[in-house]
Amino acid sequence: MVMGYSKFPDIRRFSWESSKQQSWNTTVQKSASGRIRTMTNQLYPAWTIKASYNALTDEEARQLLGFVAERKGRYEPFLWLDPEDYRATGVTLVNTNGYYQALMNVGGYVEPVEYIEHVTVYVDGVKQADSAYSVEDGAIKFKTAPSGTVTADYTYYWLVHFSEDGITINKIFDNINKVSITLAVVR
Template sequence: MALKKFPDLRHFAWESTKSQKWETSSQRSASGRMRTLTNQLYPNWTITASYNCLTDAEARQLHGFAASVKGAFEPFLWLDPEDYQEKGRPLVALDGTRYQATMKLGEHVEPVEYIENVAVYVDGIRQNPSSYSIDGGVVKFKTTPAGTVTADYTYYWCVHFADDGLEIEKIFQDANKASLTLEVVR
């Protein structure tokens, strides 16, 4: 099943918060030595976005989208206003013909679920789009490439609403505001 895309409302006033959380266990021995353990490869991300000026039509579009994914029930694709694009990013080889797209935040790298606007390069030479296909966040070559594979792309976060409700406040004629909390789904 193809995931739905969140409506493109990035051109309006927005504020956002992105937080990460790790499930880490700590144990301190009698000698004072500390041991830590986590079974997570990637953090739990929570994104809060505020839209301060939605038109009535956009508010209806947002209500309709939330209803179509049944609140927190169905994951969807979110194009983050700040973290959404990679240029010249090395792809991770999964096997001889499949390569995973990733995002990099500082030194942290993690796979992405969905990419578009893709340009693929092997040893810096742009490849003809007929030589590969895109499946979610994976680039699939028809034949094994000989060289370093990099790409430029727009990536989406796979998220769901953190709760089942959505509230949009009407502040004036044809002016509404809303705040959303999203959680990354893997």
């Protein structure tokens, strides 16, 4: 467990298809003259992730069924290590009240991440000892404030829950199972 949340089972090595949907809650007002005013109440987008696993073994299918049951469907959030978006390398971090928040960068759009591991921190390109800092809620805090540029490498997780209250696993052949899941990012 990381930060009290369970991790999704590591079944990423098999054939899969995925999609990510980003949505914003934007209000658009158009005046009689045609002028448009827009507003959003969201600081970050809502993300929906869909993944299909086409070749799960019977054991992996049972493991996934147990994981969903332990979460009680969509009741309990968990950590998702996305097959494509999970690693940050050489990210420049900004000091905010003594904390350096970890970030993910998706095509130039940056948002904070709260669940990281395998962290390596550098100050002015020099690797720092693990004892020089701590990591909490995706933020790096130094025991002694550094006086240079802080960069970091890390693995980050998405905090999600199942969009449905259960899953259906289809048995295709002996020891070959197929399942599709939809996840929603939790803030």
